[in-house]
Amino acid sequence: EIAMTQSPATLSVFPREGATLSCRANQSVGNKVAWYQQKPGQGPRLLVYGASTRATGVPARFSGSGSGTEFTLTISSLQSEDFAVYYCQQFNKWPPTFGQGTKVEIK
Amino acid sequence: QVQLVESGGGVVQPGRSLRLSCEASGFTFSNYAMHWVRQAPGKGLEWVAVISHDGKSEFFADSLKGRFTISRDNSKNTLYLQMNGLRAEDTAMYYCAKDIRFVVVTAVHDYWGRGTLVTVSS
Numbered sequence: 001e002i003a004m005t006q007s008p009a010t011l012s013v014f015p016r017e018g019a020t021l022s023c024r025a026n027q028s029v030g031n032k033v034a035w036y037q038q039k040p041g042q043g044p045r046l047l048v049y050g051a052s053t054r055a056t057g058v059p060a061r062f063s064g065s066g067s068g069t070e071f072t073l074t075i076s077s078l079q080s081e082d083f084a085v086y087y088c089q090q091f092n093k094w095p096p097t098f099g100q101g102t103k104v105e106i107k
Numbered sequence: 108q109v110q111l112v113e114s115g116g117g118v119v120q121p122g123r124s125l126r127l128s129c130e131a132s133g134f135t136f137s138n139y140a141m142h143w144v145r146q147a148p149g150k151g152l153e154w155v156a157v158i159s160h161d162g163k164s165e166f167f168a169d170s171l172k173g174r175f176t177i178s179r180d181n182s183k184n185t186l187y188l189q190m191n192g193l194r195a196e197d198t199a200m201y202y203c204a205k206d207i208r209f210v211v212v213t214a215v216h217d218y219w220g221r222g223t224l225v226t227v228s229s
Contacts (some may be wrong), residue, residue, distance in 0.1 A: 043111075043202050044216070044219050045219070049207065049217075091213055091214040095168050
């Protein structure tokens, strides 16, 4: 199965600053990557799929990019509600696999 | 609005069985594949299984084949996960999730429930 590796494990950011989260696949997955946000006590929320398509209702400050093996989720100006754990996922080959997550915390 | 509500979790002894349910509303359930994804305490997400919109196709994580079965009742808008031979490593929050595409299975999950906790312990 395809391994997804996220970095960093934890990202400390001031509110209203930008953040860049990385995700690497151990083989090409084309553009078949999704990003999810998870807050404590909640199920994940889909943010981006197809590497760069924002899901319904997701603010424009979230943007995804990349193809092949390297992917990035950028949050342009962090709001208080954006502090959470973010997961990437590949859906190019079965089984779908997730990265281990990046926790974005308040600096 | 789309709602997914899981139930059926609890504390169970190793080797025993448990059946989880996920009641769906706010969309035409019979038009979408449905998934189970689990999360061990303090850990990341692990995809478990998917069932096609019509219930005719199923796929499982290799590590779970033979112990877990997935099914759905489109007349009741409900998804199920039957878990047999439970092990300590099956302890996790179990989420049901809707596939994003009409009829097609993509493994992009656009809506998730809040999960039901399964604890396997003697």
